[in-house]
Amino acid sequence: MQIWVRMQRSNRYRLKPNEIEVIQRMRQGLRNVLVIGDLHEPFCLDAYLDFCLEQQSIHNCSEIIFIGDIIDNHYSSYHETSADGMGGLDELELAIKRIARWYNSFPFATVILGNHDRMIMRKAQTSAIPSKWIKSYKEVLQVPNWTFTERYELDGVQYIHGEGGTARTKCRADMMNTVQGHLHTQAYCEHYVGKNFRVFGMQVGCGIDHESYAMAYAKYGKKPAIGVGVVKNFGTLPLNVLMPL
Numbered sequence: 001m002q003i004w005v006r007m008q009r010s011n012r013y014r015l016k017p018n019e020i021e022v023i024q025r026m027r028q029g030l031r032n033v034l035v036i037g038d039l040h041e042p043f044c045l046d047a048y049l050d051f052c053l054e055q056q057s058i059h060n061c062s063e064i065i066f067i068g069d070i071i072d073n074h075y076s077s078y079h080e081t082s083a084d085g086m087g088g089l090d091e092l093e094l095a096i097k098r099i100a101r102w103y104n105s106f107p108f109a110t111v112i113l114g115n116h117d118r119m120i121m122r123k124a125q126t127s128a129i130p131s132k133w134i135k136s137y138k139e140v141l142q143v144p145n146w147t148f149t150e151r152y153e154l155d156g157v158q159y160i161h162g163e164g165g166t167a168r169t170k171c172r173a174d175m176m177n178t179v180q181g182h183l184h185t186q187a188y189c190e191h192y193v194g195k196n197f198r199v200f201g202m203q204v205g206c207g208i209d210h211e212s213y214a215m216a217y218a219k220y221g222k223k224p225a226i227g228v229g230v231v232k233n234f235g236t237l238p239l240n241v242l243m244p245l
């Protein structure tokens, strides 16, 4: 009886089947990273989450990185907002609900902060509100186990959102393997090889539902590249995987 109680207790943090597979792979000594593109919730494609889960499984990814702009904050934008769009609270509540799906599927992840994520902080600053008054992202978005950061480095690869330019310029400027998002319409990986160096710059696609996103912005631009990045074998094998449409 006592053993049974102890077993039940140790089983408190139930692992999902995809997580059990990942742990088994980690024990085999692999480290592959799944890089999830800009979500801009609540304007992300519904099918993008399933696609990400599928790629995690296919490519044995034990590490999950969201490359930034997980939330759009359209209502709080500095640009003109759509008069037909949702109000601020509705948009935020819907975004939180939709981010819960991501959190459920990927309970441990690193989240790079993007320009849209930081919007509220910027607005507070222009209104002279000290940041101490502002709740943390984790609290507002209800994702206590996610780690939010401006930049993440793993296996000699830097993961940034990409406000400073493109992946191909950034990787050469820093002489470092670079993975970034931010541009929405580009997905590529380029390798630069010199006498004493070899670096790659990867531009990851995104998960944006162009129809609703464009509607929110009341304009129709170029179609986004829907896809993820995968960085396999300890930072040495970068791949762009585009979602079949």
Ligand SMILES: [Zn+2]
Binding pocket: 038, 040, 068, 069, 114, 116, 182, 183, 184
């Ligand atoms: Zn973005």
